[in-house]
Amino acid sequence: MAKLQKSIQKKAALLKATLHLINNGGIQEASMAKIAKLAAVSPATIYLYFENKQDLINQLYLSVKEMYAKVAFENYESNNPVKKCFEQIWLNMARFKQDMPEESSFLSQCDNTPMIDEETREQGLVYLHPLFSLWERGQAEGIIKEISPYLLYAYTIYPTAFLMNMHARELFKVDNEVLHLAFQLAWDSIKV
Amino acid sequence: MAKLQKSIQKKAALLKATLHLINNGGIQEASMAKIAKLAAVSPATIYLYFENKQDLINQLYLSVKEMYAKVAFENYESNNPVKKCFEQIWLNMARFKQDMPEESSFLSQCDNTPMIDEETREQGLVYLHPLFSLWERGQAEGIIKEISPYLLYAYTIYPTAFLMNMHARELFKVDNEVLHLAFQLAWDSIKV
DNA sequence: CAAAAAAGAATGAACATTCACTATTATCTG
DNA sequence: CAGATAATAGTGAATGTTCATTCTTTTTTG
Structure with missing residues (x-):
């Protein structure tokens, strides 16, 4: 043992x-x-x-992605109103990016680099499934625009990676005030 | 000669x-x-x-960034209304990402990787100056939210990199319809 | 003590960079 | 303008290093 x-x-x-x-x-x-x-x-x-270096990197990717998902869906009460749910997840994700800068910078490196196999990448996507479900529910309720989840992701989740990147480079300080402002921008862009 | x-x-x-x-x-x-x-x-x-490999990559970065800026500010009439100007630049940038997928994928690799010196990166930023000026003007005119240019960039320009990335991987088709939809999302998130 | 885990040294291949050299082009001279 | 000379551009092979991975041996553990 x-x-x-x-x-x-x-x-x-x-x-x-x-x-x-x-x-x-x-x-x-x-x-x-x-x-x-x-x-x-x-x-x-x-x-x-x-097995080899690629396997090491793939496993690292999946383990970090899993951590990310774990944080993202903490305290997630799926029967709350859609906006409330989304805010919870969004803030969780932002918190992950704030608290674990190495992990989150690694993930954005993976997302923009041919470092990870397409297959492993797909596996990583599965972790985010609850978010996609939530969006569908929001669309069914007429609260969220009827657009592709790729667009929803691009304008709500993806921008935080940029902000945290700038924060890590000490070019732009992301504090709680900025964070809530950012959520407002995110929500405004996808709400009906 | x-x-x-x-x-x-x-x-x-x-x-x-x-x-x-x-x-x-x-x-x-x-x-x-x-x-x-x-x-x-x-x-x-x-x-x-x-000089060496790093110099080669730095020069490549700057030359691609220059190309990007050249396309971004094509037909840019700085005395048009702010929204019109912004739309022109935004669509130009999107067109660059559509027409030159290798160049734009390279740029997003650079942005999320310790591949480029901080110094060279700063040099590259200078090319985008007209856009920052435009935003300032928009804010002075009360048309654009009074927030940091980093936030404006994160929610208007940065998301297209994600969309084009997905497009390149054939996971999500970005056609003209999607593009105009995306601009709407971008504008809605930063307009007052 | 047997089996599993870990180590260090060794492997050939690939790496960035440099070397001594050749081919090409430009400049000068009569 | 022809021929010699200088300068530049370009080369393939060699340098020493580092790479991912494997081999053989030692250490740890149940």
Whole structure:
């Protein structure tokens, strides 16, 4: 049992090291040797937990995406009114991006880079399913515009990635006031 | 003169090759050897035109950004009404992203990756200055919300990158109808 | 003590960059 | 304007390093 625990810890350390390296310097700076070193492990050990580098990155992507979804749907009461529900999810997602800047910067790197297989990407999308359902409900109730979820996503969720990116680079401070302003912009753009 | 012409062509070929390789496979797939091969040139020749790989990528970034700005401000009549001006620029930018998918995908890769120096990034930002001026004018006229240009950018320009990304992956077709719908969303989110 | 986990050293391939050299073009001289 | 010379542009092969991955050996563990 202690053994299993240790294994889990080691795998987590490897994922964390990879996240950190990719985040500060991109994929080019994240060599297996450096990952191993940062995780205080032999390069060979990586191959006990991951098939190869691509597998390591795919698994990292999925694990971060899962974390993201977990935060996104915290305290989500699906029988609340649509706007209330959406606000909850939106603020949760923003909070994730605020509290876990490395994870969220990694995700936006993945989204704009041929780093992740299309297949793994699709798997990651599944985590967001409750949001899509909510939008459908909003559209059925005539509260949300009858447009593609891609448009809804583009104008409500995607912009926060940009804002947090600017925040991380210290070009624009995103505090709670800005956040609530941003939600207003997001909601205004998709409400009927 | 013929010599200079040839040099310019060669430099352009190198930039184009780099763009293409980074675009299909990320920076990791764009080795100097591959770039040289695709540009039909010796690896050593690259170093006649560029200091090193980072310089090559920086120059590529700036040249693409310049192209982007050139298209963005085509037919821009700065004494037209604010909304008209903005629509012109917005549609120009969208057209660039539609017509030059490689260039625009490259730019969004740069924006979310530690690929480009902060300094070069700042240089690239200068190209968009007319848009920021327009926003200021709109705010002075009480037409556009009194919020940071980062928010304005996040909710009007940034989302199109996502849409075009999805379009390129054939997950969501962005035709003229969608484009005008998207502009509506963008404008609605920032207008007073 | 057997089996699993981990290590370090070793592998060939690929990397960015440089080297010594050749081909091409421009400039100068009579 | 012909021929020599200088300057520039371009090259393929070589450099030392780093890469992802594997091999053999050692350590840990139930």
